Amino acid sequence: MAINVYFHQSSELLQEEQVWVIQAKADPARFEPLYRKYYDAILRYLKQRMEDPELAYDVASQVFIKAIKNISKYEDRGVPFGSWLYRIAKSELYQSYRELQASRTVSMENVQIPSFDTLFFENQEFEYNQSLLLAAMQRLKEEQLKLIEMRFFEQLSFKEIGESIGITENNAKVKTFRALEKLREYFLGKYAA
Incomplete structure (x- = not known):
């Protein structure tokens, strides 16, 4: 059974995730568990909002590059790490709209x-x-x-x-x-x- 990584995570899952975050802050090469957990959902989020699926892959890559570069700035606020990734994705999505002057689609x-x-x-x-x-x-x-x-x-x-x-x-x-x-x-x- 697939777990919806954003909706109503248990405290155990949030704690496990925070361990991954602490490890990634110490060594960005240890970001992989977070990447594996959230990549598909972030990509799906972007694909639903972009006309070009290939561009969605590029933007998803940018999201995770920014997340790895800025992991030291992440602060735990009691919500899944994915909320932070969504904010980055939203920012990158809007940046791509500005750059391409593309219209948003639902x-x-x-x-x-x-x-x-x-x-x-x-x-x-x-x-x-x-x-x-x-x-x-x-x-x-x-x-x-x-x-x-x-x-x-x-x-x-x-x-x-x-x-x-x-x-x-x-x-x-x-x-x-x-x-x-x-x-x-x-x-x-x-x-x-």
Whole structure:
């Protein structure tokens, strides 16, 4: 059974991970267990947001190069090490957008979104509502879309979301709720039109 490395890790897993972090701080060559644990998830995160899969591999490499170079700056805040890697990935992703002037994409075809079903697809045709939802998502501000992606697509806890973007857990809950309300407003506005 595969373990979701970001969502609700046990204290034992977090402690084991911190041992790996301490070892990597002492000797960056010992970063390998962290790399093995998080590489696939970081790559998947990047592929879902980039049009070019090959570029996603390049950006993932940059994420881990930066992580190894900056491991001495990492501080344990009681959340998985992956939260720190997500912040680096987000930064590298935005840097690649700036460099390539690429537009961000959200691929819904490969994402399971059961929690969206009741919000956006009640008693309607999925394909029609999916196109309306994508149009509504394009109207969201960058921060709002990021919160929705992290909560529903990446299935991060509010604590992990807060850690990833530098806000409190409660603030992450409030902002995510507001982003979802704004998305619903845009969606219903499109549907009514």
